[in-house]
Amino acid sequence: MAETTPPAQDAEWLQSVNGLLDAARGGDRALVRHLNNKLGASCWTLVMDQLGGVRSAEPASSAAHAPALAETCDRLWKRKGSAVTNVGDHVVLLQTLVGHDDLVFAVGVHGSLNGTRRFLINTAARLLAVAAAALRRQQQAEAALNGGVLNLLFAGDAHTASTVMRGRGGMPVEPVRFYRADPQASARQSVLDLFGRLVGSDGFVATTTDHVVAVVSAGSGADGRFREAAASLGKQRLYVGASDPAALSQCLAAYREAGHALRAGRTVQEPVTVFGALAEQRLVRLIPEPRLLEWAVTLLRPVLEHHEAVQLTETLYTWLTFHGRTSVAAVDLRVHRRTLERRLRLVGELLGADLGDECVRVRLHLALHALDRADTLPPYGPVPVHVDRDCLVWLLDIDRSLDWASAVMKPLRAADPDGRLRRTLQVWLERHGDTHGTAEVLDVHRNTVAKRLARVEELTGHTLDYVGNRAELYLALLTDHHARRGTLPREAFETARRFTDEPVLRSAEEP
Numbered sequence: 001m002a003e004t005t006p007p008a009q010d011a012e013w014l015q016s017v018n019g020l021l022d023a024a025r026g027g028d029r030a031l032v033r034h035l036n037n038k039l040g041a042s043c044w045t046l047v048m049d050q051l052g053g054v055r056s057a058e059p060a061s062s063a064a065h066a067p068a069l070a071e072t073c074d075r076l077w078k079r080k081g082s083a084v085t086n087v088g089d090h091v092v093l094l095q096t097l098v099g100h101d102d103l104v105f106a107v108g109v110h111g112s113l114n115g116t117r118r119f120l121i122n123t124a125a126r127l128l129a130v131a132a133a134a135l136r137r138q139q140q141a142e143a144a145l146n147g148g149v150l151n152l153l154f155a156g157d158a159h160t161a162s163t164v165m166r167g168r169g170g171m172p173v174e175p176v177r178f179y180r181a182d183p184q185a186s187a188r189q190s191v192l193d194l195f196g197r198l199v200g201s202d203g204f205v206a207t208t209t210d211h212v213v214a215v216v217s218a219g220s221g222a223d224g225r226f227r228e229a230a231a232s233l234g235k236q237r238l239y240v241g242a243s244d245p246a247a248l249s250q251c252l253a254a255y256r257e258a259g260h261a262l263r264a265g266r267t268v269q270e271p272v273t274v275f276g277a278l279a280e281q282r283l284v285r286l287i288p289e290p291r292l293l294e295w296a297v298t299l300l301r302p303v304l305e306h307h308e309a310v311q312l313t314e315t316l317y318t319w320l321t322f323h324g325r326t327s328v329a330a331v332d333l334r335v336h337r338r339t340l341e342r343r344l345r346l347v348g349e350l351l352g353a354d355l356g357d358e359c360v361r362v363r364l365h366l367a368l369h370a371l372d373r374a375d376t377l378p379p380y381g382p383v384p385v386h387v388d389r390d391c392l393v394w395l396l397d398i399d400r401s402l403d404w405a406s407a408v409m410k411p412l413r414a415a416d417p418d419g420r421l422r423r424t425l426q427v428w429l430e431r432h433g434d435t436h437g438t439a440e441v442l443d444v445h446r447n448t449v450a451k452r453l454a455r456v457e458e459l460t461g462h463t464l465d466y467v468g469n470r471a472e473l474y475l476a477l478l479t480d481h482h483a484r485r486g487t488l489p490r491e492a493f494e495t496a497r498r499f500t501d502e503p504v505l506r507s508a509e510e511p
Contacts, residue, residue: 146206175245218245233271279468296367302350405479
């Protein structure tokens, strides 16, 4: 912050300082209004945060100047201090607030920035910094208290949680939606501020060890505000996961849903991702839940019965979400790469399966996704499930699965009569996204493979960077292929205990 010498007229200087101090007692808005009056009627002030949000604007119309100041703000957040620029016919002094490097205070004035004006602006900035510190301490304490409320809800003690929230706005009206973000430590306060503004009176904001969480009434204004904030979130590479609407009694499941949506959104760099829009959720909705859960626990039984079950399932789920990229998954899990590799070897041994097989990965991803959203697990099925060869199509109601697979593949069949796109997609999926290896198998240039995959994304609307989309496309390829060749059994799935050894499509066969 630029230091200035007080004006020579001591009486005027003292009067100005006292005026600012008196105004500050009325809050931030009273302070900046008084500052504007002292600087001139055409002056304006802004306080902006590192996420691109306008914390306050006086008058309100001055928020329109924020985009013009974005580049200067970016420089200030990197090196701190102050800067002077021009916006239209206004000279603008910008400075980071002392102790709040994620906030920039901007004042636009007509005419020159003389010593008196600079001194008034700097004094107001110091007073705003003091007020911001007090407000943030209050926000942090309240968010931590709300984190305790979340723990009560997760434990099923809604009565005590409601008692704590009484007099503090109360619980949001059911059904509720969870929003989760896991910002870096340097951006945590900015995200807490942002969530507070987006939530408003429609819910509450809480903090956990690693996450900032918002619980809001589904369908309220907060839902719309989160969607509107997506553009600014994307610019700052901040990702938010949202659950589907849920009752307060289902808070833990909703919290997990938001976490899964967050991981998925971060993978494809989508600022706000809703759990129900994920590809695996489209698959899950096709399968009766009791049948799906029994299949999942039976499939994963050797892992679930191991004494490291929690670590093994979490590791496998994260590793699959990142398409088998061990280094990236290790960073996300905050474990050493060798620890992750040891856990994966153990999972492979327990299941007796090759985790490098795409068919195996699709099954495991769907099974783990199903268990991640389940409140309680059913008993194991009496018939073992083979992760490397049991056909997933049997889980679906046959007629529904045919309609679904046909709808997914329809854009590709229409634009790809010779099957090149489908063949390329299948080989690429089975080689886990290895474009070079796919090009060798198909005997084409890797740029040709890349162009075909881009065309697949365009036709299907599926981003191939996300594992759930890959799983849906792969299963749709298999189902549609068998149906068109007449090799898909037409008998209905008789009971939840029946599984088949129907072989899956291998890369040697044409889609």
